[in-house]
Amino acid sequence: MGAPDRYRLDADEQSVLREAARSPLFTEAPENGQRGLVVGAAGAAREMLEPLHGVVVALRALQVAGGRNVLVLENLPAGDEVDARNVLAIVGGLLGPVIAYRGEGDYIIEIREDPRKVADRPSFANAREFFPHTDLSYVPEPPPFFALHSIVNNADEGGLSVFCDIEDAVRELDAGTLKELSTPQFSFLAPPHYQGGNGRSAFPILVRDGSSWRVRFRRDGLRAPTRAGISAVAALAHAIIETSHRMMLEAGMLAIISNRSALHGRTAFSPSATAEQGRHINRMYVGDPGLPPGAIL
Amino acid sequence: MIFDLSRAVTGEPPCSFTPMDRHPALSFKEGGSHGIHFLTSEIAHLASNLCTHIDFPGHLASLPGPHRQVGAYELERFVGDVAVLDFTAKLDAVDPYFDSHGHLTISPRQSGEMLSFLRALDDLEVRLDDLQDALARADATLDELSGLLFYSGVGRHWTYNTFDSWSYAYFYSPFMSSEACDAVVDAGLSFVGIDAFQLEHPLINFSGDALPLVLSPECRDYVSDKLSELSPFPNHQKLLSSDVLIYENLDIPPSLGDRTVQFSGVPLNLQLPELTDNALARPYAVTGS
Numbered sequence: 001m002g003a004p005d006r007y008r009l010d011a012d013e014q015s016v017l018r019e020a021a022r023s024p025l026f027t028e029a030p031e032n033g034q035r036g037l038v039v040g041a042a043g044a045a046r047e048m049l050e051p052l053h054g055v056v057v058a059l060r061a062l063q064v065a066g067g068r069n070v071l072v073l074e075n076l077p078a079g080d081e082v083d084a085r086n087v088l089a090i091v092g093g094l095l096g097p098v099i100a101y102r103g104e105g106d107y108i109i110e111i112r113e114d115p116r117k118v119a120d121r122p123s124f125a126n127a128r129e130f131f132p133h134t135d136l137s138y139v140p141e142p143p144p145f146f147a148l149h150s151i152v153n154n155a156d157e158g159g160l161s162v163f164c165d166i167e168d169a170v171r172e173l174d175a176g177t178l179k180e181l182s183t184p185q186f187s188f189l190a191p192p193h194y195q196g197g198n199g200r201s202a203f204p205i206l207v208r209d210g211s212s213w214r215v216r217f218r219r220d221g222l223r224a225p226t227r228a229g230i231s232a233v234a235a236l237a238h239a240i241i242e243t244s245h246r247m248m249l250e251a252g253m254l255a256i257i258s259n260r261s262a263l264h265g266r267t268a269f270s271p272s273a274t275a276e277q278g279r280h281i282n283r284m285y286v287g288d289p290g291l292p293p294g295a296i297l
Numbered sequence: 298m299i300f301d302l303s304r305a306v307t308g309e310p311p312c313s314f315t316p317m318d319r320h321p322a323l324s325f326k327e328g329g330s331h332g333i334h335f336l337t338s339e340i341a342h343l344a345s346n347l348c349t350h351i352d353f354p355g356h357l358a359s360l361p362g363p364h365r366q367v368g369a370y371e372l373e374r375f376v377g378d379v380a381v382l383d384f385t386a387k388l389d390a391v392d393p394y395f396d397s398h399g400h401l402t403i404s405p406r407q408s409g410e411m412l413s414f415l416r417a418l419d420d421l422e423v424r425l426d427d428l429q430d431a432l433a434r435a436d437a438t439l440d441e442l443s444g445l446l447f448y449s450g451v452g453r454h455w456t457y458n459t460f461d462s463w464s465y466a467y468f469y470s471p472f473m474s475s476e477a478c479d480a481v482v483d484a485g486l487s488f489v490g491i492d493a494f495q496l497e498h499p500l501i502n503f504s505g506d507a508l509p510l511v512l513s514p515e516c517r518d519y520v521s522d523k524l525s526e527l528s529p530f531p532n533h534q535k536l537l538s539s540d541v542l543i544y545e546n547l548d549i550p551p552s553l554g555d556r557t558v559q560f561s562g563v564p565l566n567l568q569l570p571e572l573t574d575n576a577l578a579r580p581y582a583v584t585g586s
Contacts, residue, residue, distance in 0.1 A: 006402065121318055122316075123412065131505075157511055157512075158508055160506075162506070189318050227362075231358050267506035267508075268506055268508075270508065
């Protein structure tokens with residue numbers, strides 16, 4: 001795919017967002033570690049956010065099948081006085097309801113390296129290369145969208161983001177491969193941190209949706225029951241490599257991604273000397289319209 | 298004497314750069330027969346390429362089938378006289394870049410040093426004349442052998458752990474040149490083997506977004522150019538397409554270097570449909586003294 005579309009907030013939009021982010025949108029983590037989303041506060045903020053109409057229009061293009069699947073927002077409010085979690089929640093809320101998954105963790109997950117995890121599968125907690133994938137491939141209904149807000153990221157340390165439009169990858173594949181990938185025969189292994197159980201269901205990787213394709217994919221932990229099935233996965237992996245785009249999600253940028261039509265990943269990055277200096281990206285899921293804000297699935 | 302050439306399967310991750318997503322898991326069942334209770338174990342998630350194993354033609358996704366099932370191969374394919382060829386001197390090209398524990402001593406940020414290191418990897422190549430010299434040292438000729446074992450010397454770095462592909466000495470072994478592979482194929486050898494991760498140019502392991510390539514455009518360009526010269530896994534392609542099987546992760550003792558020995562490395566008689574890719578084995582060598 002080519003470079004993702006970008007939307008740069010003007011000074012007024014930034015100011016509105018900065019002001020809205022002053023409201024507390026999350027309750028502190030209670031004893032079970034799950035922070036709450038203050039729906040009332042988010043709702044109250046909504047009127048304040050009307051000047052962000054341009055941002056909303058740009059985001060809504062993500063909801064059009066076959067349309068934009070990655071949007072990068074720039075010039076967001078930042079600084080010590082701005083709660084980055086609130087900025088993320090507000091922007092995500094402009095697209096749809098902020099949601100979380102039972103067993104996956106909080107509404108906002110900090111993607112940053114934990115030096116103890118170096119030998120594990122690639123994950124939000126280590127610095128390994130992460131092959132392009134969709135999030136929550138192992139749950140029955142993965143989130144349709146998610147947002148990545150870059151807090152600390154240094155191009156000199158690696159950690160480039162990798163994006164792939166599934167339509168581009170599919171164009172590289174023959175009919176037999178597409179048929180295999182559309183067969184509900186693939187199992188995706190949940191990572192160790194996921195506490196929602198492993199349903200062991202078999203899913204298709206590709207689903208035809210009108211004239212577009214939906215995708216569910218994660219290369220590590222994936223199993224197919226047949227040689228033809230796993231050969232099709234190998235072909236898809238090659239196509240993803242051939243059609244991916246690398247970019248630096250610089251600190252302050254916020255990417256909103258369609259989890260059904262785009263894959264995302266990262267290059268490896270340098271282990272950091274301190275937690276403060278290391279690559280840090282906040283992630284949040286956004287559900288389909290109709291779900292209540294703050295829904296936990 | 299009998300020499301065990303295998304690496305033990307322990308449940309710990311083998312020496313690799315691919316993290317294990319599932320570990321072998323042992324469970325037990327019981328059953329009664331004739332008034333006696335028997336206990337039987339079952340191993341889940343036992344990958345067929347774990348530790349010491351054989352690559353069969355079905356291992357390559359790009360190699361068109363149909364392929365023979367692992368258990369359909371004749372026993373003769375896995376036994377016979379082999380020459381154990383000592384190529385440890387090839388490691389002189391890269392040894393200065395590693396500490397005694399096998400860790401690369403240059404940082405991915407040291408672009409110039411990393412590029413020098415990547416260039417040095419070409420010197421690990423076992424050319425046809427190297428192969429012929431080694432055969433002479435072992436007093437062997439290809440036409441009288443069933444297989445060749447490459448004693449690379451990196452086996453001393455085998456351990457049960459996962460590393461970044463660029464960072465650990467075990468992944469930088471001597472490798473066969475295209476001409477050396479041709480000689481093996483032309484001689485009709487049944488198999489080759491190595492006490493290392495694989496018999497390929499180590500740059501093959503750099504095909505993704507490894508850190509040295511992300512941090513250094515010069516290294517990325519160099520590897521990209523080299524990989525475009527090499528077809529994907531060329532030695533695997535060349536050997537397996539001619540049904541020359543490949544033993545990987547062998548444990549070869551130094552005392553077998555440049556000797557001809559009797560070898561056996563038989564897999565289980567597994568004839569499950571589509572099982573054509575890999576098989577675990579416990580190879581051993583027998584010497585006269």
